[in-house]
Amino acid sequence: MLRKHLFSSACAVAGILVATGAHAASDEIIVQARKRSETLDTIPVTGSAVGTQAIQDFGGFVDNYNLADFLTGVSVDPAGNPEFFVRGAGVGRIPTSDSATTQLRNGAETSGGFNGRAFFPIDLFDMQQIEVYRGPQGALYGRNAVGGVINVVNQRAKSSYGYSFLVDHGFQNESTRVEGVVNLPLGEKLAIRLGGIGQARDGQIDNEYLDRSADWDDYGGGRVALRAEFTDWLEANLMVDYFEEQFGLGYDELNGFVPPLAIGAGTVDPDGNPVSGTTSRFPLSGEIDKQAYDTASRGEEHIFNVNFQLDADFDWAKGSSITSFRKRDTWRIQDSEASYIGGFGTTAGCVTATGVVNMQCEAERFGETEIWTQELRLVSPDTGPLTWLLGTDYRHQDLPFAIFQHGFTPTVTMLQNYILMTNTTTDQAGFFGNLTYNVFDDFNVSGSLRYSVERKHYSQIRVANQAVNAALAMNLVPIDETNWYHFLNPSLSLSYKFPDRTLVYASWAQANRSGGFNTDDPTLIEQNTGQDVCPTEDCLRFDQESANTYEIGLKGRVFEDHSYAIAAYYTEYDDILVNASVPAMVAGYAVPFVDNLGDKAHIHGVETEINGRFRDAFGQGGRLSYSVGATFQEGAIDKVKAGVTTISDGVSLSRVPKWIINGNLSYRQPFPFLENTGLGLFVSSNFRWETGGLISQINPAIPRRDTIQRLNAKAGVEGDFEGQRWQLVGYMDNVLDLEYQTDRNSHSPNFDYATNNPVVVGLRLTVYGGGERGGE
Numbered sequence: 090m091l092r093k094h095l096f097s098s099a100c101a102v103a104g105i106l107v108a109t110g111a112h113a114a115s116d117e118i119i120v121q122a123r124k125r126s127e128t129l130d131t132i133p134v135t136g137s138a139v140g141t142q143a144i145q146d147f148g149g150f151v152d153n154y155n156l157a158d159f160l161t162g163v164s165v166d167p168a169g170n171p172e173f174f175v176r177g178a179g180v181g182r183i184p185t186s187d188s189a190t191t192q193l194r195n196g197a198e199t200s201g202g203f204n205g206r207a208f209f210p211i212d213l214f215d216m217q218q219i220e221v222y223r224g225p226q227g228a229l230y231g232r233n234a235v236g237g238v239i240n241v242v243n244q245r246a247k248s249s250y251g252y253s254f255l256v257d258h259g260f261q262n263e264s265t266r267v268e269g270v271v272n273l274p275l276g277e278k279l280a281i282r283l284g285g286i287g288q289a290r291d292g293q294i295d296n297e298y299l300d301r302s303a304d305w306d307d308y309g310g311g312r313v314a315l316r317a318e319f320t321d322w323l324e325a326n327l328m329v330d331y332f333e334e335q336f337g338l339g340y341d342e343l344n345g346f347v348p349p350l351a352i353g354a355g356t357v358d359p360d361g362n363p364v365s366g367t368t369s370r371f372p373l374s375g376e377i378d379k380q381a382y383d384t385a386s387r388g389e390e391h392i393f394n395v396n397f398q399l400d401a402d403f404d405w406a407k408g409s410s411i412t413s414f415r416k417r418d419t420w421r422i423q424d425s426e427a428s429y430i431g432g433f434g435t436t437a438g439c440v441t442a443t444g445v446v447n448m449q450c451e452a453e454r455f456g457e458t459e460i461w462t463q464e465l466r467l468v469s470p471d472t473g474p475l476t477w478l479l480g481t482d483y484r485h486q487d488l489p490f491a492i493f494q495h496g497f498t499p500t501v502t503m504l505q506n507y508i509l510m511t512n513t514t515t516d517q518a519g520f521f522g523n524l525t526y527n528v529f530d531d532f533n534v535s536g537s538l539r540y541s542v543e544r545k546h547y548s549q550i551r552v553a554n555q556a557v558n559a560a561l562a563m564n565l566v567p568i569d570e571t572n573w574y575h576f577l578n579p580s581l582s583l584s585y586k587f588p589d590r591t592l593v594y595a596s597w598a599q600a601n602r603s604g605g606f607n608t609d610d611p612t613l614i615e616q617n618t619g620q621d622v623c624p625t626e627d628c629l630r631f632d633q634e635s636a637n638t639y640e641i642g643l644k645g646r647v648f649e650d651h652s653y654a655i656a657a658y659y660t661e662y663d664d665i666l667v668n669a670s671v672p673a674m675v676a677g678y679a680v681p682f683v684d685n686l687g688d689k690a691h692i693h694g695v696e697t698e699i700n701g702r703f704r705d706a707f708g709q710g711g712r713l714s715y716s717v718g719a720t721f722q723e724g725a726i727d728k729v730k731a732g733v734t735t736i737s738d739g740v741s742l743s744r745v746p747k748w749i750i751n752g753n754l755s756y757r758q759p760f761p762f763l764e765n766t767g768l769g770l771f772v773s774s775n776f777r778w779e780t781g782g783l784i785s786q787i788n789p790a791i792p793r794r795d796t797i798q799r800l801n802a803k804a805g806v807e808g809d810f811e812g813q814r815w816q817l818v819g820y821m822d823n824v825l826d827l828e829y830q831t832d833r834n835s836h837s838p839n840f841d842y843a844t845n846n847p848v849v850v851g852l853r854l855t856v857y858g859g860g861e862r863g864g865e
Contacts, residue, residue, distance in 0.1 A: 161718025178236025197413030202458030227600030304339030651701030692724030711758025747781030
C-alpha cells in the first residue's frame with residue numbers, strides 16, 4: 090500500500106513538473122530547519138523560505154490570509170479562530186485543544202489559547218524572512234509539529250544606520266496603514282532598532298440595524314530591538330514589543346451558534362416592513378454584506394512579547410539560548426440570537442425550539458494566554474564527516490478561558506445563563522539531538538531523536554445565573570484533573586548530492602499532537618437532550634494523536650538562477666483527532682468538540698515548488714522574479730474507533746484541499762529613456778487556487794468546499810538614489826471579484842455561506858534608506 094501511494098505520488102509530481110516547467114532558486118536564504126544555519130536546497134527537508142526582497146515587494150504581510158497565499162502547501166482558515174493547515178494537519182476548533190502546526194517567532198513558540206493558532210500583525214511586522222518546514226518535525230521541534238513548522242523571523246538591530254516607512258490606503262474599505270522603522274548604531278558593539286505600526290479600517294460589511302460597520306479593524310503597536318556584541322564570540326539580541334487591536338467580527342457574526350429561527354407574527358425587517366415566511370436567517374435580503382443585529386459583535390486583543398537570544402561561538406561548538414515570554418489577552422462579545430429588537434420573536438428564550446423573546450442574548454468570551462519558552466542548544470562546527478547537535482527546552486503555557494452567557498429567558502430544562510471558567514496549564518520538557526555523517530563526499534546519513542514529557546492540568550467551574558433543578562445541577566460539578574504525555578519522536582534521512590548539485594533524499598519522521606480536555610462532553614449532551622451530566626474528566630478527555638511519515642524528494646538548480654524542489658509523501662495517523670459536533674438543545678444547533686474518533690487515517694500527496702529569476706527579461710534590461718507552488722493531496726480515515734457511529738471508514742479528511750496552486754511574480758526594469766536616473770517600473774502579482782476537500786467529516790449534509798480563486802495585482806514606479814530606495818504602487822486585491830466559500834468552520838449546513846474577499850483598490854508608498862534596502 091505504501092509503495093503504491095508513493096509511486097502514484099511520484100507520477101503526479103512528474104505531471105506537475107510538465108505543467109509548471111523547471112524551477113530554480115534565487116539568492117540563498119539561511120534557515121534553521123535543523124536548528125543550525127543551512128540553506129534549504131542543500132538539506133533533506135521539504136520547505137519554503139521567503140526573503141526580505143519578496144516581502145518588501147509584496148508590501149508586507151498584514152494578515153494570515155495573504156501570508157498563506159504566498160506559501161506552498163499552506164492553507165488558512167481566517168474566520169473565528171484562525172488556524173494553519175499543512176498536509177491535512179490542523180482542525181482544533183476548541184480553545185482547550187492544540188494546533189497541529191507549530192508556529193514560531195524568532196525560534197520560540199507562539200501558538201496557544203483562544204484565537205491564538207496563527208500570527209498577529211505585530212508578529213508579521215518588520216520581517217526578515219519566513220520559513221516553512223512541511224511534514225512532521227517532532228524529532229527536533231517537539232509537540233504539535235505534526236503538519237510542520239512555520240517560523241517568522243523579525244529583523245534584528247543592525248550595525249549600520251537605516252530607516253523605512255510605509256503608508257497604505259485602500260479606498261473600498263477605507264483602510265489606512267502606516268509602518269515605520271529606524272535603525273541606529275550606538276557605537277561599534279551596540280545597536281538599537283525602533284519600529285511602530287498602526288491601522289484604521291472601516292470595512293465593507295454593514296450592520297443595518299445599528300447603522301455601523303461590522304468588520305472595522307483598528308490596531309497599533311511598537312517594537313524595540315537591541316543587539317550587543319560583548320566579544321568577538323558572544324552576541325545578545327533582545328526584542329520587546331506591545332500590540333493592541335480592536336475589531337468588529339464581520340462575517341464571524343454569521344458563524345455563531347444559533348439555528349434558523351421561526352418567523353413569528355409581527356416580525357419586521359430593520360426598516361419596519363413586515364417579514365413573511367417560516368424560517369430565515371439574517372441577512373434577510375440575502376446579501377452577505379448586509380446584516381442586522383442588536384449586539385455589535387466585536388473583540389479586543391492585547392499582546393506583550395519578549396524574545397532574548399544569546400549566541401556564543403566556542404572553538405568546539407556554537408551555543409544558543411532562546412528565552413521568550415508572550416502574554417495575550419482576548420475578549421469577544423457576540424450576538425447569540427441572530428436578530429434585533431423588533432425582529433424575530435415568538436414566545437420563549439433566545440435559543441430554544443420556540444423562538445426568541447427579548448433579542449438581547451449575548452455571549453462574551455475571555456482568554457488570557459501566557460507562554461514561557463526556554464531553549465538551550467550546542468551545535469558542532471561543520472568540519473569533518475560527523476556533525477552533531479544537542480539541546481533541551483522547556484515550555485510553560487497557562488490558558489485561562491471563560492464564557493459569560495447572559496440575556497436568555499431562563500427555563501427549567503436548560504442552563505442558558507451561566508459563567509464557564511476553565512484553565513489549562515501545560516508544562517513540557519524535552520531533550521533532543523541530531524547526528525549527521527557523511528559516509529563519503531556526496532552521501533549523507535542524518536538521524537534525530539527527541540524525548541519529551543508533558544503535563545497538562547485542566548480545571549473547570551461553571552456558575553449558574555439562573556435557578557437550576559437537580560438535573561441541571563450536574564452541569565455545575567467542578568473538574569480538576571491532570572494528564573501526562575510522553576513522546577519519543579525519531580527521524581532518519583538519507584541523501585545523495587550529484588555533481589550538478591542535484592539532491593535526492595528519502596526520509597522517515599514521527600510527531601505527536603497533545604491530548605487534552607473538552608469544555609463539554611458531546612456524547613452525554615446528545616444522549617440527554619441538552620443536559621450536560623459529565624461529573625468527571627473521563628467524559629471530557631481526548632488522547633494524543635501520532636503521525637508517521639515516509640517521504641522522497643528531489644532538489645536542484647537550473648542555470649544557477651532557477652531551482653526546483655519536489656517531494657512525495659505518505660503519512661499514517663494513529664488516534665487521529667477529529668473536530669466534530671453533535672446536535673443539542675434544539676434542531677440544527679451543534680456543540681463542537683475534539684475526540685479520537687479515528688483509529689487509523691492517512692494522507693498522501695505531492696508538493697512541487699519552483700522559483701528563480703530572469704535577468705534582462707524581454708531584452709529591456711529588466712528582471713523577472715517568480716515562484717510557483719503546486720500541491721496535490723488526498724486523505725481519509727481508514728478505520729474509526731469501535732462504537733463510533735458519527736463517521737464511517739473511508740470518509741475523507743476535512744479541510745484538505747485536493748489541489749493548491751499558488752504563484753508570485755514580479756518584474757522591474759529601468760524607466761524607458763531614463764535608465765541612468767535610478768527610476769524604474771515595477772509590476773507584481775500573486776494568485777491562489779484551492780479546490781476540493783470536505784468541510785465536515787461528521788455532517789455529510791454539508792457540501793464539499795468550492796473552489797477558492799484569488800488574484801492580486803500591483804503596478805507602479807520606483808527609484809534608487811544615493812542609498813535611498815522608494816516605491817509608489819497602485820494595487821488591486823481580488824482582481825477577479827470571485828465568490829467562494831468563506832466559512833470553513835461550520836457545524837451545520839445552515840451556517841455555510843459564500844462571499845468574495847472584497848475587491849480593494851489602493852495606493853502604497855514605501856521608502857527604504859541606509860541599510861534597509863532589500864536583497865536582490
